[in-house]
Amino acid sequence: MLTRKEFLLGVLSCSAAALAPAVHAQTNDKTLVVYYSWSGNTRQLANAIAKELDTYIYEIEVKKPYPDQYSETLDLVREQMRKGQLPEIVEDGPDFSEFSTILLGSPIWCGHASRPVMAFLEKYDLSGKVILPFATHGGGGISQYVDDIRTKYPQADIRSSFSSRGTSYRTEAIRQWHRENKLL
Numbered sequence: 736m737l738t739r740k741e742f743l744l745g746v747l748s749c750s751a752a753a754l755a756p757a758v759h760a761q762t763n764d765k766t767l768v769v770y771y772s773w774s775g776n777t778r779q780l781a782n783a784i785a786k787e788l789d790t791y792i793y794e795i796e797v798k799k800p801y802p803d804q805y806s807e808t809l810d811l812v813r814e815q816m817r818k819g820q821l822p823e824i825v826e827d828g829p830d831f832s833e834f835s836t837i838l839l840g841s842p843i844w845c846g847h848a849s850r851p852v853m854a855f856l857e858k859y860d861l862s863g864k865v866i867l868p869f870a871t872h873g874g875g876g877i878s879q880y881v882d883d884i885r886t887k888y889p890q891a892d893i894r895s896s897f898s899s900r901g902t903s904y905r906t907e908a909i910r911q912w913h914r915e916n917k918l919l
């Protein structure tokens with residue numbers, strides 16, 4: 736049985752630095768980085784993405800955290816997906832309606848957005864916003880994540896996505912993505 740930390744350090748070659756807490760950073764106009772992370776990879780990528788922009792960053796948290804064990808989390812996630820269940824998320828975020836552009840990050844879970852990000856999509860109205868999806872995965876790629884967002888928000892302006900296997904992203908690739916989307 737793998738603990739969350741073992742999973743992070745070993746199985747998917749993730750970095751210990753990924754456990755650093757989220758930075759609730761400087762403000763700017765109307766761009767926000769929002770993400771969920773179970774074992775730290777997406778948090779690390781989100782911080783790297785936000786660092787290049789002068790923007791807020793917000794971490795989605797679940798009221799009842801997922802288990803530390805990978806296999807238990809996987810079982811629970813599969814069950815939630817089968818039953819169409821979403822976890823309750825903490826409602827301590829900013830007023831999302833104030834932001835016109837949201838960079839939305841998730842780990843890939845079973846080929847899809849993580850359940851907490853699905854819960855976020857369900858709870859807040861993102862229609863009419865510019866959305867830039869980003870994700871970390873274990874080798875399967877971004878899979879259905881962008882389609883999950885598009886299915887929920889057919890009216891949103893969904894721009895190009897960014898993904899990395901674990902934390903194997905390059906800062907220059909993040910900058911390029913920002914430039915492509917005219918954020919830099």
Ligand SMILES: Cc1cc2nc3c(=O)[nH]c(=O)nc-3n(C[C@H](O)[C@H](O)[C@H](O)COP(=O)(O)O)c2cc1C
Nearest residue numbers: 772773774775776777842843845846871873874875
């Ligand atoms: C429940 C669960 C399901 C996963 N499913 C996939 C998957 O379908 N494809 C994939 O490439 N990686 C999968 N992974 C690996 C994670 O996407 C990957 O380790 C990611 O970087 C973890 O991000 P985090 O540290 O922010 O939680 C899964 C991990 C978990 C915990």
